[in-house]
Amino acid sequence: MCGIAGLFYPKTPKPVDPARIVQMADAMAHRGPDGSGVWTGPGIGLGHRRLSIIDLGGGAQPMASQDGEIVVSYNGEIYNFQEIRVELQALGARFLTNSDTEILLHGWRAWGPDLLGRLNGMFAFALYDAATRSLFLARDRFGVKPLHYTQLSDGAIAFASELKGLLAHPSFRRTADVRAVEDYLGLGYIPDDSSILAGVSKLPAGHFLLVERGKPMPRPVQWWDIDFSQRATAKPRDLEAELVDRLREAVRSRMIADVPLGAFLSGGVDSSAVVALMAEASRAAVKTCTIGFDVADHDETAHARAIADRFATQHRSRTVAADDFALIDTLVDAFDEPFADASALATYRVCELARETVTVALSGDGADEAFAGYRRFRFFAAEERMRGLLPERLRAGIFGTLGRHYPKADWAPRPFRARTTLLALAEGGEYAYPKAVGVTGPELRNRLYSRGAVKALAGHNAEQRYTDTMRTAPARDGLDRAQYADIKHYLPGDILTKVDRTSMAVGLEAREPLLDHRLVQFAATLPSSLRIxxxxxxxxxxxxxxxxxxxxxxxxxxxxxxxxxxxxxxTALADEAARLARSRVLGGTGWFDMPVIATLAADHRAGRADHGRTLWQLLMLERSLARLFG
Structure with missing residues (x-):
């Protein structure tokens, strides 16, 4: 796992100062503590920070082809690189290293962009081809690895694994985008089609960008997508056997490393399944680690210990305080953009623990999206069945009227929020699900905003991307559409961003075997009855x-x-909540009605309402803006 950065002049090949590339790459030194490199040519510069995983002595980057015509800076792992290497050797390629990086050079020469479809892995890379004077940026299917880019005032395209790589360039101008704040408050994260800083783009998952000198700036091209529109027809017992085979292959392929390897173990189904299959494939005891909490209701260490004992792993656990919010500023620095998934606190701690003994850790992330594991999927599937029983107009009239007159109970667990459920049933699924997956709802967001912010948003709302995605999803039913939308937005924007930033902050490579694209595509073909x-x-x-x-x-x-x-x-953060209403950072943006924030904080502290998640969002937003703009 590594960090990449670079500059490319798409019109005139202006000289690139190597020191500038070093400055951008070194801003992400945590992603690659084992080494660094820089390469420049006419109008192009590539930088790299290396975390050595494969071919420790021979995989230095940026890496050039033997004739110097093609150069690559790459972040990630290609799990099937050995098979691709054999195929390329049959075509005449001669390899000088044993690294997976080199297959990108030979693969580009052999297949061009079609190389991507052959790769099984997680990656983001920048490849320069001197023969065509082009820059090729590519990102893996699910967006495990990040890639940001922007166009600078001098015409250069700047790119980096993290936003802080762009921030390190002195020509980059920082201007906040209020639309991203709407996205963040609605969803709890800034999605991959948005950025807190105007002018910054994130290459979407499963896309590439090919920029050729002298030609107009193109749009990203989608090279892969998940498809929920087909259904497996085999018998359940045969599908079960196929699933086991695919799980085994996904786990084993991710156990290749020239450094110590282990796994996160929470004691839940997903991480336990990964550890079970690792133990089956490994001659040595698997190294596992767990974070526990000093509050019994939040602690899973006993379940993790039971799995560790069952598979005789080398298990380590550490208990942290449930109020471990001392990490707030550490997380703000790691994420660059506002990020409100508070589980990042625990994820950072488990990555920190793992890094003490291993360099690579396998996780159970991805199964909830692929196999419909989230509770919201079960609620939504039930709602969809109810929607199917009544015509839309009748349903909207009955449930809409009941919902509007039912007492509001946002403080209650979702199954008991009758008003929320009734109003959801009154709407189509593509409108109801985005609200269910969100954090601060449209009604409360509108109360929070100033008139100026409402005008600047010009109707933009966080949920619309989900609605649009569900409407056009390659899917057969509502559950398909909800899962597809989560894979396109929630997975890369929240889950994978969380794991990437927290693991990279401590120099740890995290791998997600349950996001093997062949496994996920297989899961997408399962009948809904085999998912829920x-x-x-x-x-x-x-x-x-x-x-x-x-x-x-x-x-x-x-x-x-x-x-x-x-x-x-x-309790401990009650004064912080009250202080938000007096925040010069939030108030200075002109986006918020500050007395409304004061009311939220007072009502929450008094127990009249539960605004905890919204207050957390505002706190993380304030800290992020303070870091970005001083």
Whole structure:
């Protein structure tokens, strides 16, 4: 795992100062503490920070082809690089290293952009081809690895793994985009089609950008997409057997490394499944680690220990305080943009623990999106069945009227929010689901904004991207559409951003075997009844893992890294909540009605309402803006 950065002049090949590239790359030194490199040519500069994983002595970057015509700076891992290497050797390629990086050079010469479809891995890379005077930027299928880019005032295209790489360039101008604030408050993160800084783009997952000197700036091209429109027709027992085979292959392919390797183990289904299959494939004991909490309701260490004992892993655990909010400024620095998923606190701690003994750790991320594991999928599937029983006009009239007159109860767990459920049933699924997956709803956001912000937003709203994605999804039913939208937005914007930034902050490579694209595409073809059945998500996955995992692990309620932010703002962070209403940073933006923030903080502290997640969003936004703009 590494960090990449660079500059490219698409019109006139102006000289590139190597020191400028070094400055950009070194801003991300945490991503690659083992080495650095820079390469420049006419109108092009590539930089690299290396975390050595494969071919420790021979994989230095930027790496050039033997004739010097093609140069690449690459972040990630190609798990099938050995198979591709054999194929390229049959075409006449001669390799000088044993690294996966070199296959990008020979693969580009052999296949051009079609190379991407052959890669099984996580990656973001920049490749310069002197023969065509072109820059090729590419990102993996699900967006495991990030890539930001912008056009500078002198015409150069600047790119970097993290936003801080762009910030290190003195010509980069920082201007906040209020539309990204709307996205952030609505979703809890700034999605991949948005940025807190105007003019910055993130290359979308499964896309590439080919910039040729002398030609207009193109739009990114989608080279891969997940497809929920097809259905597997095999018998359930055969699909179960196929699932096990695919799981085994996904895990084994991600165990290739020339450095110590281990796994995160929470004691949930997903990480336990990964550890079980690692233990099956490994001659040595698997190294596992778990973070526990000093509050019993949030602690999963006993479940993790049971799995560790079952598979005789070398297990380490550490207990942290449930009010471990001392990391706030560390996270603000790691994420650059505002990020409100409070589970990042625990994710950082488990990455920190893992890095003490390993350089690579496998995680269980991705299964909830692929196999419908989130509770919201079960609620949404039930709502969709109800929607199908009544014509839209009748449904909107009945449920809409009931919902508008039902008492509001946002403080209650979702199953007991009758008003929320009734109003959701009154709407189409493509309108209701985006609100269910969001954080601060449209009604409260509108209360928070100043008149100036409302005018500047000009109707832009965070949920619309979800609605549009669900409408055009390659899908057969509502559950398909919801999963597809989460894979396109929530997965890269929240889950993968969280894991990438927290792991890279401590120099750890995290790998997600359950996001093997062949496995996820297989899951997308499963009938909905094999994803959700009997009130259980991930039904076929749990059934397939029954020979390995005990029933109380497979079917216990999902916990995850629960962070009690609502409690914090009534206790240790109560003064912070009140201070937000007086914040010069938030007030200085002109975006917010500050007395409304004061009311939210007072109502929350008094227990009249639960605004904990919104207050957390505002706190993280304030800290991020202070860091970005001083």
């Amino acid at each position: 059945r009997g009130g259980q998500g991930k039904w076929l996955l749990k059934k397939a893992m029954a020979p390995w995992l005990p029933r109380d692990i497979l079917y216990r309620p999902k916990m995850g890294f629960v962070t009690p932010v609502s409690a914090w703002f009534r």
